Structures are given as structure tokens and as C-alpha cells.
Amino acid sequence: MSVVQTENLNIAAFDHMPSPEEIKARVPMTVPANAAVVAGRKAVMDILDRRDPRVFVVVGPCSIHDAEAGLDYARRLKKLADEVSQTMVLVMRVYFEKPRTSTGWKGFINDPFMNDSFRIDVGMERARKFLLDVSEIGLPTGTEALDPIAPQYYGDLISWTAIGARTSESQTHREMSSGLSTPVGFKNATDGDLEVAINAIISAAHPHSFLGINSHGVSAITRTRGNRYGHVVLRGGGGRPNYDTVSISLAEQALTKAKLPRNVVVDCSHANSWKKPEYQPLVMKDVAHQIREGNDSVVGMMIESNLVAGNQPIPADLSQLKYGCSVTDACVSWETTEEMIRNTDAMLRDVIGKRERRA
Incomplete structure (x- = not known):
């Protein structure tokens, strides 16, 4: 009797993917760029440690x-970052991976040509090049870590991770976060549950061992030290926002109960702005007012x-794409930004130096 095949039954192909080392050699x-990354990470860590009274804005x-x-946006943002540097550290949001409830465009890495060709090898190299270019402009970058292998390809160019x-x-993402070299913001669950994020912070702060890849693209047992810079991101959920004073007070109490630093980031988008x-400007104004108070x-x-x-x-004819307009969630314009x-800088300028600092 012959052995019946029982693996890879639904796999169409295994295409070659360059290793992290190969991609880094090309880019x-x-x-x-290194100076911008290091400065960005230090600024965010100092804010989380309360050595810097400013706030960071992704x-x-x-x-x-x-x-x-994207680079047009980055150059404008760098000028604005310099202008408001007394009160805020601006981190450019650079998201390449998009989680999907069912189907849809999964992002720049997965499908860089936006035509279902799924040239992940090309997308990864282009993503790294984009991060390098933004960093060379002098901006720190923040991204969402979705694929647990991807940070090996461009994690050295990231200053903050969501x-x-x-x-x-997800246990996989908590383990991955424990080994990331950046501060990590954990969002509350889509139903608004905050305990998920708090448990994630606790888990990521501890060492873990898990299956991953090394810089050569070879399977490896990844052993982490733990990441003490986990923090909560309030993004609303369960049919209501959670950036109001009561919600933030409840988050503070939950963090204190868990013996975690009372560090809270507010996402002005998603459920906090009812999409x-x-x-979004109303949310930011409210949060800035709370800081002022x-x-x-x-x-x-x-x-x-x-x-x-x-x-x-996304049109069939990509030449019809409107320049500088999102193909995923709706955004505010540059002028509104x-x-x-x-406005936030003006609200915080005379109070930011009075925020609690630690030695």
C-alpha cells in the first residue's frame, strides 16, 4: 500500500523569498537614517519613562x-515636526500590512503592484527602501506589526510599533513584541475590552522562546529578553469611544491594579471617531484639553x-488613482492635519513643562 500525501494539499507553490540579510544588503x-531611528526611539522611551514631558503623535x-x-507627506511632516518640537514628538505612521476581516487589499508588502500579483519579495524590498527614505528625511517611523517574520526585514528602521x-x-504577537527593539502600543479589543491589552503588556514584558527565523532566513528558536515599553492604546470599540475622561480614568485604574505604568495613547481614529x-480633530482637542487640565x-x-x-x-486602471488619497480607511487632509x-501645540505650550517628570 502506498503512502497517501497528507501535507501541502492546499498549497499551490512555494516561491523563493530573499532572506532578511539579502534585503538589507540591497537596501x-x-x-x-540610523540617527533618526535611534533619536526617535529614545524620545518615545523617555516620554514613557516620564523623563520627557512631551507627548508623541503617530x-x-x-x-x-x-x-x-508618501515621501511628499514625510517632507511636509518633518517641517511641522520641527515647528512643534517643544510640545510633541511627531512619528510618521507607516503601515504596510492591513488586517482584513474577509478579503481586500492586504497592503504594500503583500501586493505592491495592487493587481493581485502578490510579489511579496518586491514589496518587502520596496517597504524597506521607503522606511529608509523617510528616516533619512529625519523622521522616526511607526508601524503595525502583523506578520511575525516581517520585523526581521525592516525592524531596524522602526521607532514605535503598534x-x-x-x-x-494573539500569543504569537505577544511573543513577537517581547523581542521587538521598539516601544509597543497594544490596542484594546474591537469590542472595547481593555483587559486584552493589559494582559498583552504583561506577557510581552517577560522573556519568551518561540519558532522564528534568523537574519539568514533559517528557522530558529527565538529567545527574547522581554520588552518593558509596552503600553495601552485606546481606540474605542463595542459601539462607543473611550477617549473621554471617565474612560481614561478607568484605564489608569486598570493599569495601576496590574502594577503597570500609567501610560495611555489615544487613537483619534477608528471607533473613537466612529470611523x-x-x-478626529474633535477627539484630539478633547484629549489635549485633558492634558491641559x-x-x-x-x-x-x-x-x-x-x-x-x-x-x-482601487480602480482597475491604476493611473486613475487620486494622488495622496487613502485606498483603505478615510483620512483627514494635510491642511486639517x-x-x-x-492647535494642540498652542494648547499645550504653556503647560507641557509642568507635567510630572521622573529622575
């Missing part, structure tokens, strides 16, 4: 699909922003 780190497109428009609402409960980008737990905010307001479907950031 090597530079001194200016701001940028819902997803990157056009490198040219774990999304759909993956904060209506025009509400003495709140010392809010250490950061997130904004979904692009050159052009709104979003657009400038107004939001400048």
Missing part, C-alpha cells in the same frame, strides 16, 4: 500605497492623515 542602513496615512506621495485590536490577544475622519497619563495620540481627505477604491497639530 543597507545609512548613518543619517500621524500619517492609514496605509502606504504610493511611495512618491499591535492591532485584532491581534493584541468618520472629520471627528492636568492629566498626566496620556503620553501619545494617533491620527490617520493623508495629503487628500477621504479615501478611494496641520491645523490639528498646531
Whole structure:
């Protein structure tokens, strides 16, 4: 009797994927980019440790699909970052991977040509090049870690990492976060549950051992030291926002009960704005007002922003894409972004230095 095949029954092909080492050789780190990454990480860590009274703001497109428009955005953001540096550290939101409830475009790495060719090898190299270019402009970058292998390819160019609402409960992502070299923000679950994020912070702070790959692309037992820079990101959920003073107070109490630092980041988008980008300025204004009134737990905010307001479907003819407009969630325009950031800077300028600092 012959042996019946029992594996790879639903696998169509295994295509070659360059190793992290190969991709990094093609797109090597530079001194200016490295300086921006190191400075960005230090700034965010100092804010989380309360050595820096400012807040960090992760701001940028819902997803990157056009490198040219993305770099246009980055250059504008760098000028704005320099302008408001007394009160805020601006981190460019650079999201390459998009989680999907069912189907849809999965992002720049998975399908860089936006035509279902799924050239992940090309997407990974282009993603690294984009991060390098943004870093050389002098901006720190933040991204969502979705694929547990991807950080090996470009993690050296990231200053802040988010774990999304759909993956904060995932053991794989908690283990991965324990080994990341950046601070990690864990979002509350889509139903609004905060305990998921708090448990994730606790888990990621401890050492873990798990199956991964090394820089040569070879399977390896990955052993981590633990990441003490986990923190909560409030993004709303369960049919209501959670950026109000009561919700933030409850988050503070939950963190204290868990013996964790009272570090809270507020996502001005998603359920906190009912997925209506025009509400994001109202959320940011409310949070800035809480800081002005003495709140010392809010250490950061997130904004979904692009050159052009709104979003657009991906057309069959990609030449018809509107420049600088999101192909995923709707964003606020660049002009609105400038107004939001400048208004927040004005609200915080005379109070930011009074926030609690630690030696």
C-alpha cells in the first residue's frame, strides 16, 4: 500500500523569498537614517519613562500605497515636526500590512503592484527602501506589526510599533513584541475590552522562546529578553469611544491594579471617531484639553492623515488613482492635519513643562 500525501494539499507553490540579510544588503542602513531611528526611539522611551514631558503623535496615512506621495507627506511632516518640537514628538505612521476581516487589499508588502500579483519579495524590498527614505528625511517611523517574520526585514528602521485590536490577544504577537527593539502600543479589543491589552503588556514584558527565523532566513528558536515599553492604546470599540475622561480614568485604574505604568495613547481614529475622519480633530482637542487640565497619563495620540481627505477604491486602471488619497480607511487632509497639530501645540505650550517628570 502506498503512502497517501497528507501535507501541502492546499498549497499551490512555494516561491523563493530573499532572506532578511539579502534585503538589507540591497537596501543597507545609512548613518543619517540610523540617527533618526535611534533619536526617535529614545524620545518615545523617555516620554514613557516620564523623563520627557512631551507627548508623541503617530500621524500619517492609514496605509502606504504610493511611495512618491508618501515621501511628499514625510517632507511636509518633518517641517511641522520641527515647528512643534517643544510640545510633541511627531512619528510618521507607516503601515504596510492591513488586517482584513474577509478579503481586500492586504497592503504594500503583500501586493505592491495592487493587481493581485502578490510579489511579496518586491514589496518587502520596496517597504524597506521607503522606511529608509523617510528616516533619512529625519523622521522616526511607526508601524503595525502583523506578520511575525516581517520585523526581521525592516525592524531596524522602526521607532514605535503598534499591535492591532485584532491581534493584541494573539500569543504569537505577544511573543513577537517581547523581542521587538521598539516601544509597543497594544490596542484594546474591537469590542472595547481593555483587559486584552493589559494582559498583552504583561506577557510581552517577560522573556519568551518561540519558532522564528534568523537574519539568514533559517528557522530558529527565538529567545527574547522581554520588552518593558509596552503600553495601552485606546481606540474605542463595542459601539462607543473611550477617549473621554471617565474612560481614561478607568484605564489608569486598570493599569495601576496590574502594577503597570500609567501610560495611555489615544487613537483619534477608528471607533473613537466612529470611523468618520472629520471627528478626529474633535477627539484630539478633547484629549489635549485633558492634558491641559492636568492629566498626566496620556503620553501619545494617533491620527490617520493623508495629503487628500477621504479615501478611494482601487480602480482597475491604476493611473486613475487620486494622488495622496487613502485606498483603505478615510483620512483627514494635510491642511486639517496641520491645523490639528498646531492647535494642540498652542494648547499645550504653556503647560507641557509642568507635567510630572521622573529622575
